[in-house]
C-alpha cells in the first residue's frame with residue numbers, strides 16, 4: 209500500500225475514536241502506541257489525575273538530547289451529528305476531501321506521522337525523533353503542560369518541536385497566549401432598600417470589570433514595536449457575567465468569566481499585578497469593612513503561553529527547508545507550541561489542513577494536504593537518515 213493510502217487508513221481509525229476532550233482518549237493512545245512500538249519506538253505513557261486520559265511520548269533513533277518532536281493533540285471538540293452531512297466519527301471521502309471530526313485539527317498530522325514511523329525507523333536516524341501525543345489541548349493544553357514537565361523530569365532535552373496544527377502546511381512562528389479566568393465575588397445579601405447594610409457582589413464585579421477595561425486601554429499603548437499580530441497589542445475581554453437573584457435584593461454573589469490574550473509575558477504579569485493590587489488595596493478592604501466573610505477569588509482556568517517570535521530558530525530553519533516555504537507568519541489562535549518553547553525547545557507550527565475547517569460541522573482535510581504533509585515528513589526522513 210502506498211504511504212498516502214496507509215495514512216488515510218490510519219486517519220480513519222483515529223477519527224473513529226471519539227476523543228472529545230470531555231471523554232477518554234485511552235483507546236486512541238493504545239492504538240498509536242501499538243503502531244509506534246511495532247516500528248521499534250521506545251514508549252512512555254502517562255495518565256492524567258482521572259486516569260481516563262493519557263499522553264504518549266515515543267522515541268525512534270538514538271536516545272538522548274537534541275531530538276525533533278512531532279507533536280499533536282489527540283482530543284477534538286464535540287460534534288453534533290444532526291449538523292453533519294455524514295457521521296462525524298466515520299471518515300468519509302467526498303470529492304478529494306476526507307470528512308470527520310478532528311481530520312484537520314489535528315488527527316491528519318498524527319496519521320501522517322504514525323504512517324511514516326516505520327520508514328523513519330528502517331533507515332536509522334542521526335538524532336532522536338520523538339512523537340508527542342497529548343490530551344486536553346482544546347480545553348487548556350493540560351496534557352502538553354504535563355508532558356513538557358515529564359520530558360524535563362526524564363532529563364530529555366529535545367531541540368526542536370514541530371506542532372502539526374492546521375496551517376495549510378504554511379510555517380507559523382508566533383501566536384498570542386490565551387489566559388482564562390473566572391473571578392468570583394462573594395457579597396452580603398440584604399434588602400434592596402438598604403444597600404449600605406449589605407455588600408453588592410454585582411456592583412463590586414462592575415468595578416473590577418471597569419478596572420480590567422481600563423487596563424485593556426493601557427495595553428494598547430504597550431503594543432510591542434513592530435508587532436505583527438492583529439490587533440498588535442495584548443487584549444482583555446469579559447465573556448460572561450452571572451450574579452444576583454432579583455432587582456430588589458442586594459446581590460450576594462457574582463462571577464465574571466474573562467480572558468487575556470497576551471502578546472508577551474510582561475503584559476500578563478502587568479495585568480495580574482495591577483488587578484491584584486486593586487483588589488487588595490481598594491475592593492477587599494471596602495467589602496470587609498461591612499462583613500469579614502466577603503471576598504474576591506480568581507480561579508485560573510488555563511494559562512497557555514504564547515509562541516514568541518525569536519530571531520534565531522532552528523525549528524523555523526528546519527521547517528522552511530522541508531517545506532520550501534520562504535517566510536513565516538503569526539496567527540491569532542493558540543496552540544501547544546508556546547508550552548514547548550517555554551521549556552526551552554525551539555518550536556514551530558506547520559501542519560496539513562485549514563484552521564477554517566476546524567471546530568465546525570463537516571470538518572475535513574483535503575487529500576492533497578495529507579500528501580503535502582507526507583512530503584514534508586519524507587524530506588525530514590532524508591535529512592535525519594544515518
Ligand SMILES: [Zn+2]
Nearest residue numbers: 281313314373
Ligand atoms: Zn488543534
